[in-house]
Amino acid sequence: MNADATTLDEAAGRRWDVVVIGAGPAGTMAAIETARLGASVLVLDRAAFPRAKVCGCCLGAAALDTLRGAGLGDVPARCGAQPLEHLDLRAGSRRVRLRIPSGAVISRRALDTALLDNAIGAGARFIDRCAAVAGPCRGEARIVRARRDATHVDVSARVVILAAGLRARTSPPAAGTSRIGVATTLETRAPTIAAGVVGMACGEAGYVGWVRLEDDRVRVAAALDPDAVRRSRGVTGAVRRVLAACGHEGLHDLGGTRWRGTPPLTGPGAIIGAERLLVIGDAAGYVEPFTGEGIGWALASGRAVAPIAVAAATEPAWRETWSNAWRRSHRRMLGPRHRACTFVARTLRRPPLTRAAVAAAALLPGVAERLVAAFCAPPGALENGP
Secondary structure (H helix, E strand, C coil), X not given: CCCCCCCHHHHHCCEEEEEEECCCHHHHHXXXXXXXXXXXXXXXXXCCCCCCCCCCCEEEHHHHHXXXXXXXXXXXXXXXXXXXXXXXXXECCEEEEEECCCEEECCHHHHHHHHHHHHHHCCCEEECCCEXXXXXXXCCEEEEEEEECCEEEEEEEEEEEECCCHHHCCCCCCCCCCCEEEEEEECCCCCCCCCCEEEEEEECCEEEEEEECCCCCEEEEEEECHHXXXXXXXXXXXXXXXXXXXXXXXXXXXXXXXXXXXXXXXEECXXXXXXXXXXXXXXXXXXXXXXXXXXXXHHHHHHHHHHHHHHHHCCCCCCHHHHHHHHHHHHHHHHHHHHHHHHHHHHHCCHHHHHXXXXXXXXXXXXXXXXXXXXXXXXXXXXXXX
């Protein structure tokens, strides 16, 4: 990966077919697919790459299916991803272990770097450490305001794909309605944490998940109520509170842990499509990630938006047809998943219901595993244009 292959001055000196803001799974998949379709593509991200992200680092069946469909099915294995085979779910004294039909564990540092390399290999250009926002439309283009160090430029694009994550949402959730996401990687090996198993503990303060990464370290991620974090005098206290309520003793080394956090998780994106602007991934709306589907949604949306973006970029005049096509595609592809996850998130806010659900799953594991398999199945067919 050569992040400096294109300078900002060079980027500002031409008009791009597509500029992608954000180099996570949604943005890089969109860049791969649009570049493959012959578009000139520029990807901008504010972080220095490679970088880590707040994420549980699990790829479900939907994510793996999307990678295979894009000809990238070998990416997880090449990154050393480990198979994910079981879900160990706990709520109070209740516990159940369920088989997962298909999955893998991979750090975002490894996954995002690999996808970005594929985007560059497909012909996209990339600039990291670049803060970028979608600006106004001018004639046959939309302007992207870009800044890297002391350099400020306007970059021109026929279509802008906004994939900058939760912070780019145009309509944040109301205060008090959403949990926050936090994550850390434990440097110790935590021998009691088995490989191939994603653990999840649910409690009053939120829920905590853990999994062993490809380098044998342990990733811990959680969705926590902000009030519970304050009452517990910090994230570590809130995480320990959830784990203790479930009798989990496998994560001892949390003292002095440095956590990375997110804005509130659940909230609408509000704008899915506008003139020469298509919004994908978390920026288009997200719900609490208990099901681990976030990366799958991102990859699917990046792949689905590409033919619409390229078709729009080939015409000098913008037609509202393109915005409408993306709204329909996004709603059909992810609407049912978002509604289902919203239902799960609401259930998790009621500990008695959560404990009852885990107890029922323990009594009827076969039924529970079929439900998990149905929930993790790939989204409906991707839309291929207006």
